[in-house]
Amino acid sequence: MxxxxxxxxxxxxxxxxxxxxxxxxxxxxxxxxxxxxAQGEMAMFSTYILWTLTTNHDFSYWPxxxxxxxxxxxxxxxxxxxxxxxxxxxxxxxxxxxxxxxxLVLNGLATWIWTGEVRAVESPFGRRTLDVGGVAISVQDIGxxxxxxxxxxxxxxxxxxxxxxxxxxAAAVNPAEARLVGVRVPWMLGLGWGxxxxxxxxxxxxxAPTNFLDPNMMQSVLIYAFAAAxxxxxxxxxxxxxGGLILGVGLNLLGTYVDFVSAELQLxxxxxxxxxxxxxxxxxxxxxxxxxxx
Amino acid sequence: MSAxxxxxxxxxxxxxxxxxxxxxxxxxxxxxxxxxxxxxxxKTTTLRAVSGTVRRSGEILLGGKxxxxxxxxxxxxxxxxxxxxxxxxxxxxVVENLRLGAYTRRDRSVKADVERMAEYFPWIRDRGDQRAGxxxxxxxxxxALARALMSRPxxxxxxxxxxxxxxxxxxxxxxxxxxxxxxEGLAVLVVEQDARIALNAAATAYVLEVGRVxxxxxxxxxxxxxxxxxxxxxx
Numbered sequence: 001m002x003x004x005x006x007x008x009x010x011x012x013x014x015x016x017x018x019x020x021x022x023x024x025x026x027x028x029x030x031x032x033x034x035x036x037x038a039q040g041e042m043a044m045f046s047t048y049i050l051w052t053l054t055t056n057h058d059f060s061y062w063p064x065x066x067x068x069x070x071x072x073x074x075x076x077x078x079x080x081x082x083x084x085x086x087x088x089x090x091x092x093x094x095x096x097x098x099x100x101x102x103x104l105v106l107n108g109l110a111t112w113i114w115t116g117e118v119r120a121v122e123s124p125f126g127r128r129t130l131d132v133g134g135v136a137i138s139v140q141d142i143g144x145x146x147x148x149x150x151x152x153x154x155x156x157x158x159x160x161x162x163x164x165x166x167x168x169x170a171a172a173v174n175p176a177e178a179r180l181v182g183v184r185v186p187w188m189l190g191l192g193w194g195x196x197x198x199x200x201x202x203x204x205x206x207x208a209p210t211n212f213l214d215p216n217m218m219q220s221v222l223i224y225a226f227a228a229a230x231x232x233x234x235x236x237x238x239x240x241x242x243g244g245l246i247l248g249v250g251l252n253l254l255g256t257y258v259d260f261v262s263a264e265l266q267l268x269x270x271x272x273x274x275x276x277x278x279x280x281x282x283x284x285x286x287x288x289x290x291x292x293x294x
Numbered sequence: 295m296s297a298x299x300x301x302x303x304x305x306x307x308x309x310x311x312x313x314x315x316x317x318x319x320x321x322x323x324x325x326x327x328x329x330x331x332x333x334x335x336x337k338t339t340t341l342r343a344v345s346g347t348v349r350r351s352g353e354i355l356l357g358g359k360x361x362x363x364x365x366x367x368x369x370x371x372x373x374x375x376x377x378x379x380x381x382x383x384x385x386x387x388v389v390e391n392l393r394l395g396a397y398t399r400r401d402r403s404v405k406a407d408v409e410r411m412a413e414y415f416p417w418i419r420d421r422g423d424q425r426a427g428x429x430x431x432x433x434x435x436x437x438a439l440a441r442a443l444m445s446r447p448x449x450x451x452x453x454x455x456x457x458x459x460x461x462x463x464x465x466x467x468x469x470x471x472x473x474x475x476x477x478e479g480l481a482v483l484v485v486e487q488d489a490r491i492a493l494n495a496a497a498t499a500y501v502l503e504v505g506r507v508x509x510x511x512x513x514x515x516x517x518x519x520x521x522x523x524x525x526x527x528x529x
Contacts, residue, residue: 163393163397166386166390166393166394167394167397169385169386169390170383170386170394173383173384173385173386174383174384174385176347177377177381177382177383178383178394179347179364179365179366179369180345180347180365180369180375180377180381181369181394181395181397181398181441181445182365182366182369182370182397182398182445183366183394183397184366
């Protein structure tokens with residue numbers, strides 16, 4: 001039983017990370033209408049910034065964390081301005097291709113700057129475990145869950161209660177109308193990319209202590225995030241988070257209790273989730289079924 | 295009365311198609327002006343040219359100052375455009391729609407204004423959290439109107455407010471527009487296919503025909519002129 005609870009907690013921790021990255025995908029999907037294939041590499045790049053700050057520039061962890069978020073935010077806006085905005089008006093496939101190009105560029109750039117060597121990133125929460133009623137729970141897992149929850153709550157409050165958050169939602173759902181009430185839509189979409197980059201950065205920084213840092217570290221995490229976003233509904237922020245948690249816990253339990261599902265089979269399991277959801281309920285758990293008017 | 299909005303030789307085109315061929319229209323401060331005409335005469339385009347949602351040339355003066363830029367600039371300058379077919383954010387709640395209406399405002403009395411809107415449209419009070427897309431057509435048109443008013447506009451532009459609505463609701467909407475005009479001096483430029491109801495609400499009217507002003511004058515004149523009525527207004 002203790003083992004079961006441990007698996008749940010560590011599943012929630014990885015699920016929180018999947019959820020955060022899935023939320024980034026949902027943000028961009030709502031703003032720009034495409035899946036950002038570079039989301040994982042953007043997160044990896046952010047994590048390298050954290051690593052550089054803590055390793056080479058004597059930053060302690062949390063200031064480096066904050067600086068990384070800021071740089072990622074500006075980087076996300078910059079990416080939108082530089083490479084997304086010019087192709088945004090055309091067909092969506094152009095934007096998708098640009099994000100795939102971005103994936104390759106960021107991956108190559110990171111390898112060029114930091115080499116492909118695998119680095120260790122310290123955990124801000126330490127490697128200790130807590131004993132909760134006979135269940136050993138890793139502080140890293142608890143910290144990860146807390147950071148994810150706080151992030152989601154802050155983001156939710158931003159979208160719900162602030163003028164800019166509301167304008168961003170308006171710009172995403174109906175850009176033409178939004179302009180009529182005075183919203184500068186391109187800025188809002190840029191802001192959406194900035195926020196998505198911040199979410200990705202958080203996911204990357206929380207992944208690194210357990211998965212280590214290298215230019216390919218986020219590729220499997222991105223697949224899990226895809227699965228989480230599809231499971232929850234690609235346009236549903238709540239769905240992304242819940243989908244992430246379900247997937248994290250589910251895969252963890254599957255890996256522990258079903259003998260033939262080894263670590264190698266977890267990624268195919270995620271792909272199976274994507275496939276099944278798309279076949280059975282394309283809108284996901286929380287998405288609205290799309291009704292196309294003909 | 296000085297002109298709040300002055301259009302001089304306004305032209306607009308959609309790609310190769312010229313929709314406006316140099317129209318001149320004046321909206322005096324505090325008055326209701328109607329733009330009438332058949333389908334495709336350029337009524338909707340006139341409003342879209344003013345708010346900058348279509349490519350245009352010619353002169354647009356708001357309060358004597360030239361109006362430039364896209365719809366964001368028009369909104370900031372005090373023009374509230376309610377587009378054809380219920381200008382609401384269907385995915386957002388009623389109150390969120392109203393908050394967005396006040397987007398260009400810097401003051402903090404937005405809450406008080408939501409309450410003020412509820413005096414005109416009492417149903418808003420109980421259904422603030424309802425998604426706009428689930429409202430009836432008439433309610434959506436009223437919400438679009440309320441949202442436009444939230445910006446405390448200098449000029450309200452309404453595009454076919456009667457479209458697809460029951461006569462009773464249309465009358466109610468025009469009653470509120472008239473009340474706003476009389477009580478608060480709100481200037482209104484309304485585009486309408488239903489000439490009869492528009493002429494009732496407006497002081498002056500312009501009749502468009504293939505992108506030009508064919509006839510203009512006071513509403514009473516246009517109503518009484520048998521020839522104009524027959525050939526342009528169709529009743």
